[in-house]
Amino acid sequence: MSNTFKIGGVHPNPSKLTANRAIEPAALPVQAVFPLSQHIGAPAVPCVAKGDQVLVGTVIAQPGGFMSAAIHSSVSGKVAKIDTVIDASGQRKPAIFIDVQGDEWDPSIDRSTTLVQQLNLTKEEIIERIKNAGVVGMGGACFPTHVKLCPPPTCKIDTLIINAVECEPYLTADHRLMLEYPDQIIVGVRIIMKALGIDRAVIGIEENKPDAIELLQRKVMMVSGIEVMPLKMKYPQGGEKQLIEAVTGRQVPPPPALPANVGCVVQNVGTVYAIYEAVIKNKPLIERIVTVTGDSVKNPCNLKVRMGTPVSQIIEQAGGMPEDTGKLLSGGPMMGRPLLGADAPVVKGTSGILMLPEKVAERREERNCIRCAKCVDACPMGLEPYKLATATQQQDWEKCEQEWILSCIECGCCQSTCPSRRPLLDWIRLSKNKVNGIVRARQAKK
Amino acid sequence: MSPILTAILVLGAIGLILGLVLFLVAKKFHVDEDPRVGQIIEILPGANCGGCGYPGCAGFAQACVNSDSMDGLKCSVCKSEVMQQIAAITGHAVQESLPKVAVVRCNGSCQNRPRVNTYDGARSCAVAALQTGGETGCFYGCLGCGDCVSACKFDAIHMDPETGLPVVDQDKCTACGACAKACPRNIIELRNRNKLDRRVYVSCVNKDKGPVAKKACSAACIGCGKCVKACPFEAISLENNLAYIDFEKCRLCRKCVDECPQHTILAVNFPPKKVVTEQPAADAQPTVAPAQDQEQKNS
Numbered sequence: 237m238s239n240t241f242k243i244g245g246v247h248p249n250p251s252k253l254t255a256n257r258a259i260e261p262a263a264l265p266v267q268a269v270f271p272l273s274q275h276i277g278a279p280a281v282p283c284v285a286k287g288d289q290v291l292v293g294t295v296i297a298q299p300g301g302f303m304s305a306a307i308h309s310s311v312s313g314k315v316a317k318i319d320t321v322i323d324a325s326g327q328r329k330p331a332i333f334i335d336v337q338g339d340e341w342d343p344s345i346d347r348s349t350t351l352v353q354q355l356n357l358t359k360e361e362i363i364e365r366i367k368n369a370g371v372v373g374m375g376g377a378c379f380p381t382h383v384k385l386c387p388p389p390t391c392k393i394d395t396l397i398i399n400a401v402e403c404e405p406y407l408t409a410d411h412r413l414m415l416e417y418p419d420q421i422i423v424g425v426r427i428i429m430k431a432l433g434i435d436r437a438v439i440g441i442e443e444n445k446p447d448a449i450e451l452l453q454r455k456v457m458m459v460s461g462i463e464v465m466p467l468k469m470k471y472p473q474g475g476e477k478q479l480i481e482a483v484t485g486r487q488v489p490p491p492p493a494l495p496a497n498v499g500c501v502v503q504n505v506g507t508v509y510a511i512y513e514a515v516i517k518n519k520p521l522i523e524r525i526v527t528v529t530g531d532s533v534k535n536p537c538n539l540k541v542r543m544g545t546p547v548s549q550i551i552e553q554a555g556g557m558p559e560d561t562g563k564l565l566s567g568g569p570m571m572g573r574p575l576l577g578a579d580a581p582v583v584k585g586t587s588g589i590l591m592l593p594e595k596v597a598e599r600r601e602e603r604n605c606i607r608c609a610k611c612v613d614a615c616p617m618g619l620e621p622y623k624l625a626t627a628t629q630q631q632d633w634e635k636c637e638q639e640w641i642l643s644c645i646e647c648g649c650c651q652s653t654c655p656s657r658r659p660l661l662d663w664i665r666l667s668k669n670k671v672n673g674i675v676r677a678r679q680a681k682k
Numbered sequence: 683m684s685p686i687l688t689a690i691l692v693l694g695a696i697g698l699i700l701g702l703v704l705f706l707v708a709k710k711f712h713v714d715e716d717p718r719v720g721q722i723i724e725i726l727p728g729a730n731c732g733g734c735g736y737p738g739c740a741g742f743a744q745a746c747v748n749s750d751s752m753d754g755l756k757c758s759v760c761k762s763e764v765m766q767q768i769a770a771i772t773g774h775a776v777q778e779s780l781p782k783v784a785v786v787r788c789n790g791s792c793q794n795r796p797r798v799n800t801y802d803g804a805r806s807c808a809v810a811a812l813q814t815g816g817e818t819g820c821f822y823g824c825l826g827c828g829d830c831v832s833a834c835k836f837d838a839i840h841m842d843p844e845t846g847l848p849v850v851d852q853d854k855c856t857a858c859g860a861c862a863k864a865c866p867r868n869i870i871e872l873r874n875r876n877k878l879d880r881r882v883y884v885s886c887v888n889k890d891k892g893p894v895a896k897k898a899c900s901a902a903c904i905g906c907g908k909c910v911k912a913c914p915f916e917a918i919s920l921e922n923n924l925a926y927i928d929f930e931k932c933r934l935c936r937k938c939v940d941e942c943p944q945h946t947i948l949a950v951n952f953p954p955k956k957v958v959t960e961q962p963a964a965d966a967q968p969t970v971a972p973a974q975d976q977e978q979k980n981s
Contacts, residue, residue, distance in 0.1 A: 326814035328821050576799050576815060599802040629806075662804035666812055 268544030562594030733858025
């Protein structure tokens with residue numbers, strides 16, 4: 237019996253249409269757009285001006301604080317303007333626009349595909365390189381990786397967990413990455429282990445990817461300290477806290493506690509690959525694997541896309557947007573965010589582009605809560621979503637806080653199980669935002 | 683003794699004892715409440731709208747009695763006579779303030795502002811503002827989910843099904859500011875009322891540059907600055923591509939209304955203008971007409 241987390245969870249249809257499609261390179265865009273806030277934390281500060289020439293790998297924006305990440309140009313050409321663009325959040329955000337001219341790379345980047353195993357860097361040098369490369373969590377939350385690799389000194393880390401679960405339906409970007417770059421990932425895991433100064437790492441993979449489990453198990457046989465753990469299929473196993481529970485059996489206490497408090501650091505497998513490229517090849521985070529998929533998409537595929545490429549272009553490469561598309565999502569169907577248009581650029585957190593047909597995407601009319609408690613059963617954090625949604629509607633922020641709203645991971649299990657089709661997550665997101673503001677104001681006062 | 687008599691005696695005795703206990707407790711724990719608080723609560727409207735900034739009418743009455751002057755204390759629902767009465771009770775002078783009314787500064791009706799996508803989440807402006815930029819190309823305008831309507835305790839604001847915009851009922855509006863607080867886009871503003879309820883205001887909050895704003899909404903302020911030049915009283919300021927009319931300085935001359943190429947500046951409750959010899963452009967006419975009509979209907 238494989239491991240999994242204990243409470244809650246749902247079993248959506250996996251629909252992994254692109255699991256057998258090899259990663260193809262996407263075409264270069266005509267104009268690349270780089271929003272300045274592609275990560276959690278302070279937005280980056282642009283360090284180029286209109287008319288500047290940039291190469292692939294040139295820093296175009298510096299981190300705006302400790303909790304921030306640098307942004308590099310993924311194309312060569314001229315800075316056209318610094319303006320606003322509608323990104324995946326649906327808001328207008330400042331961004332740098334670069335007109336593409338040719339494809340000239342910064343000479344310091346090693347573009348060869350040879351696998352380098354030796355690692356003669358110290359802990360600090362590794363973290364410095366990761367920071368300079370602008371690596372953020374590639375699972376979707378975009379947490380700056382160098383911050384995660386510097387846990388508070390009071391916490392003793394003993395386990396590194398590699399998140400290769402990919403529990404979100406439709407997405408196969410991590411799955412293909414593991415099949416095509418297993419050696420690089422193993423080296424990447426060793427780099428992180430060295431940066432954290434620990435000797436145990438566990439790669440958690442869901443059982444619906446037997447080929448990846450088998451391949452990585454063969455690869456880690458020769459490496460000490462790394463273990464591949466098959467996990468039972470259940471959404472949201474890719475959530476940080478759920479994965480820690482599934483792998484180690486430890487439970488992360490509610491916020492402000494961090495996974496580091498229970499001795500774990502979790503990194504997405506895509507991040508591991510980006511760390512390998514940043515540390516060994518000196519290549520900043522300028523490309524990522526994006527799954528372009530949907531039930532009626534002509535040619536669903538996994539593409540290696542340069543950051544800043546407009547979504548419309550990679551949709552063209554997948555055979556164009558089907559006529560019956562009702563919703564265009566950035567990410568998977570559970571946690572993905574709807575895009576307001578196909579002009580939005582691919583950013584560091586874009587794991588997939590999903591085109592849902594209208595009859596699937598349509599939200600039907602909302603009814604009253606029938607107190608069936610399905611949302612309570614489904615919540616992997618043990619919350620009571622129906623209560624939180626009602627308290628939000630009554631604007632009772634105090635009650636929301638008492639009911640642990642800040643523990644919500646916004647996985648969407650409650651909303652997907654609700655027979656009355658109540659938009660529970662929408663309400664919870666609102667009160668989470670409000671309560672976060674209240675808590676922050678309270679801390680500032682102290 | 684008959685059982686009935688026993689029962690009466692026992693119950694009567696219990697009642698007497700308990701009554702005595704209650705009397706003693708009430709005497710012992712008696713709280714001296716300022717009688718003025720009760721008097722003020724009686725004249726207050728009792729809507730508990732929170733427009734004064736205190737938790738309900740009782741909270742406001744307490745604040746009136748406790749404070750040394752009436753500065754900053756104003757029941758937005760009451761007429762000035764009631765405030766005078768409160769002042770007489772507390773013994774402080776009351777400051778005169780002009781009555782106000784809520785004004786919706788967005789004219790992005792379905793006609794002016796084409797829908798470019800659909801929002802199907804929770805029907806709340808606050809949620810919609812958090813998750814998306816709205817259903818139109820305008821990132822500043824009304825979201826149309828009616829948070830202001832549910833915030834109003836006086837039934838003074840309603841969604842117009844035709845335009846998809848909220849309309850304020852001027853007779854019912856008490857300017858408590860609940861709708862302005864509920865609006866995540868800060869569209870609703872409290873503006874001074876005058877005798878005939880005449881108002882001239884910029885019905886737009888879009889801070890985008892001209893071409894972007896114009897593309898999103900045909901009634902958007904494009905920040906051209908013509909109104910600023912036209913105003914003889916220096917009442918109009920232009921900031922972040924958006925004109926704003928200061929209601930303290932505005933003398934309602936309406937020169938800006940004629941000058942605005944986008945018909946963004948609205949003049950309400952004025953008598954219909956005499957027919958001008960020069961006919962305005964035919965396509966521009968309907969953009970401003972519906973909103974004016976709406977406001978006049980309600981006035």
